[in-house]
Amino acid sequence: MTDHSLSALPEGADCGLVTRRHFVAGLGATVAVVLAGVHGISIWGRNPHLALAAPPPGSFGPGAPGRTLVVVEMGGGNDGLNMVVPHAAGAYRDLRGELAVADPIDLDGEIGLHPALESLAARYPRHEVAIVEGVGYPDPDLSHFASMSTWWTGTPGAVGATGWLGRYLDGTVGATDPLAAITIGPGPSAAMVGDASFVVSIQDATGLAPRIPPWIDDMDELLGAWAGFAAAPVDSPALFGQVQRAIAATAAARERLGTALAGPAAAPLTDAPAGDARMDRRRRRPGTLAGSLDVAARLVTSGLAPRIVYVHGFGDFDTHQGQVGRHEALMADLDEAVDGFFTSVEAAGRAKDVVVMTTSEFGRRARSNGSGTDHGTASTHLLIGATVRGGRHGAPPDLGALQDGNLVHTVDYRSLYATVLTGWLGAAAADVLGADHETLPLFATRDRLPIGPR
């Protein structure tokens, strides 16, 4: 097992003097022990519901080093029907009434993008946007929490299990690299929680830097001392051991992360086009997707090359009321975020190394409730990047054949996962999902899909 965490840390100073460099080098050794030596004991606790032991690192193969998957989780349940609008279907306007998007940006005479998705609409003819219609799962559950769990775990109805990306990380990088998986948002995503791998979670570009008073003059020294709590960790799945492993991994990740976030690779904010003050403001504001994807761009272009960046906790897609204005703002945030992100990675020459994928626990109810939409089922998802096979995939649910007022899915969400696992992340879908699922032709081949009027 390669020890990336060790090799990435600075070399120790001469023996004898306990300097910070010496300490950090020692910490590298500690982390190797803590993270690798207790394989199968996650900082998240060993999961008794998991039927199989955690897959050893490397057992799924190396994965796809150098490539990054960016997952954008639209929490609350994004309204796929108003994001990618089936404007040619007469039933759409009947169902949505005043909520119907009046002026979608037409793509092919059948569907159009929400008017706030201008830059996505510009990327679509360049074959950079794959639109997957009808994504859902059988026997849909309209609870946020049950449905989120279904999406996180990759198993409908499963609770308490590891996340699908967590299992991917367990079987590829394992605990060897604390920076392979980064969540931007409030805490690690459950989708990334594995049995052995580690997820760094940050909120914004400040990374893992606490705010301490000026009369503590050396933060590095303080945090170096802090890592000492994990110098001799308890080899146990009990919480005490989990805390120690979390401290060790955090300390190991902190400096490299800080360097990456401060690095010059990402397009600086001041490079935003003149007159685009709104975008500049959004990108600076934590808690927006634009702000979070700006951080994601810095990570991707920094040389860290994280396998997965997972963005969640921005916006509220649960538009039971006030949907018209709220959803427009969310779509505008999505559009500016994706555009800003790709502008940065393209400038850094990394466009072919990254794919953005959306998730959401469900779509909204087909019929308006008057001012918004209640919980629904199937929805539309996007895969964006220079290497995706742009165009339409899946099949639009029939608005005339609703089930209990809800869309009937045409694509199992596990097919989306399977496609990304095999087509982008270099893993066998069955290893991660427990079974094979049909894949979709979402990644670029020479035969491009026809884009435009059908």
Add this chain to the structure above:
Amino acid sequence: MTPEEQAAVYDLLDLRVRMMPGLRESAPGLHGFLTSAPEAERMSYSTRERISHVVRRLGIGARPDLVDAAASPADAIATALDLSTPPVPPPDIPAPADHAAAREQRIATPVLGYWLEQMATSPRRIEERLVWFWHDHFATSLRKVQIQYLMWQQHLTMRDHAIGSFADLLRAISRDPAMLFFLDGVQNQRDAVNENFGREAMELFTMGRGHFDESDVLATARSCTGWVVNVPGRRDRALPVAPWQSLFVPFRHDGGTKTLLGVTGRHDMDAALDIMLDHPATAETVAAKLYVELVGLRPDPATAARLGAAFRRDYRVMTLVEEIVADPVFLSDEAIRVRVRTPLEKAVGLVQGFATHPEAGRAVFAGLEAVRYVPLLPPNVAGFPSGPRLLGPHTLVHAFDFVMALRPDQPVPEAAEAFARLGVHDVSEQSLAVVAGADSAPARIALALTSPEYSLT
């Protein structure tokens, strides 16, 4: 319910359970605790640590004065449950004149300042634990409600009922103006039924998943139609309630027949809530959730059934608390330090343990803001994160932020004293050595504050 069904319901109901896989195991306790050798024998906690456990579970923070004063864990329990001291009157915050004024009103400082002070100092310890528990249970966020005054009014309603009857609290919160805005009750009317409140009321506030279906969601939503809030200056016509109060408006109500959980009738909100309260799963689910809050472990199926059956009789919260605390598991080694200490508990404990400067409240809330754990701003309707989710790197390092609340002229404490001021009495040699290795007071306190021992409760 079979134990398997029960476990499935807990799993689905309670995010904290899902995010806290450690809880599912028989707690390995102190394996390797007092030495760094993994094979060390399991140790038992000291009496002082056991007393601290009682103080921090039945209140917020491990008030060192209370830990020192208690002669025994039983003594500490009696003190924590003692409600004989009258509550401190809340600050008098004037109602805003109209909607625009309400949106501009900035009362976070008096509101959160009052609340933080009560958490840190109120002798009515269990009341503060319960006020927090109910806020987490009926999680309502200012982010959507927007009007600080309504969040304050909801907080006062929680205080009114926190140690009273869960049935009364449920009825009060269901028509609480902040909740009516938060889960779109004000939009929910006869011709435009909005399911938001109906679904969460059954899934999160009462029975939990597995006991209702989509037709029950719709039936509850229809039953709860017709409630509005008197927002002054918003309507031409005066409503017959005081400004900022809620009101039932019959012409917006769906008076038709509904079948809810098998009961058919022309239900209104109270009828629907009564049907939910009568369902055995409501009492059992809420009782089990409070058990997890106080004990840190799930009740075994027999205990859950016993607590639920007793709770359902009258929904008296303090009776339930007393039964939970009387369970021998509460004082057992398995229950001690089996929860991840929340950022709020860390901050309150620091304030209780050390002298702070006059701006400490601001520093505490800046630290809570950094980890998105601010009272009145829960991340979603399921409440605040808990369990190993709170061990994410971002949350761990920002525990250092709370040191900003300390006075810079603290005397340098001995390592053991730094821990004891935070209510931590049984400390590993390794952790003591780390804290002793720092030479300044703030560094020592900062390290005790971020130690593995203080990260658990």
